[in-house]
Amino acid sequence: MAIADTSSISGANAASAAASATSVSSSDNEQRFLKLLVTQLNNQDPLNPMENAELTSQLAQMSTVSGIEKLNETLSGLVNQTGSNQVLQAASLIGYHVLSPGSTLTTQATADGEEPAAQAFAVQLPGTASDVQIKIVDASGKTVRTIDAGTLNEGVNAITWDGKDDLGQAVPAGQYSFNVAATNGSSAVSATALTFAQVAAVKQGTDGGVTLELVSGKSIGLSDVRMYL
Template identity: 55%
Template sequence: MAVSGVSGADNNSAGALAGAVSSSSDQEQRFLKLLVTQLNNQDPLNPLNNAELTSQLAQMSTVSGIEKTNAALQALLGQTGSSQTLQAASLIGHTVLTPGGSVTLKDGAAVGATTTFGLNMQGAADTVKVTITDSAGKTVRTIDVGALPQGTKILSWDGKNDTGTMMANGDYKISVAAAANGTAVAAGTLTYAQVASVAQGANGVTLNLGAAGTVALSDVKQFL
């Protein structure tokens, strides 16, 4: 089991907060030095009035408060990311349904195994067709799904081509075309893969699916 970036995120958050506090403190010191210098060298005939002094102090206090608030928020975001990574670690070894366009047929000729995949419908459609092609790009099976509502739909392929012949083991591509009243409807294909590891990156938590590549945790449609 591999979980990367957890301790690093905590250290970065703490470092960001400490750095921001230090920067804010330095700015306050510089401001006070400039203010004292200004008071010491002001024109006796035209001294700095109380309103100007109060305004400058209020502005400095506001800027300092905003910096500290931003630093605190960044630290909280870093801790949230670490928490998500630890939670995602429980998915290692489990199967997830994520965007993908390929399925693998194993031992189909021997046992007629069913290959499961999914569709992500961005809208309702009255016609949906799935096309399965081999490694050479040749169409081996066309599945007329019919009408589907918006959302996720789980489908299966029995491993046979359009003539009923069992296909050889291997990887096959799946694609989908959907329409409503003759107008194309956006739809994507989903495939199952096993989680090998998780990682915390700049764009959030990602799942390593081995040969299937990596995917963002937010893109997972189903956990098994």
């Protein structure tokens, strides 16, 4: 039985056929390519045989397709390994207090005559601010303390609240929050509020990133951490 002429099958078509077989292995793709190539060689025009350069080109195309598949497999393995390494590294933060975006402060009850525990937090600025005002507000939204932080530089600036109101009295135990108003001359400066929270657990997200679960119930990304202690 005569075999149909396949001399019209180009190297690009052969390589494309091998690359498109995504449901089979790389080895199967190579076998299919070689069968096509052998068929092409057996049925070439004797008066116009395939040039060495053309044969080399077709083999190079198959090698490129195979190389890309192997490279993708290698990269996928590296990505998975990197994610696992990040989880292991982040696990060392469990039990530590990390500084991340947030504005909630919690005060504890104190015994009579005992000074309230100081509350540490921070303000991050994209540039220098000549005037920074911080207002501590209670659950009802009432301002209990105004802190004049003065001039703060670009970056993360540590702030401490002594747990007292503007009259110097210890505030009741509970949750408070703070807001920041920063200006540099007549220009407003965008400020990011940062608070400390203890890390309770670490997990790998569906997107490959690492998530920190805080004791407060909040979840943050590893990239949100500014510092830890």
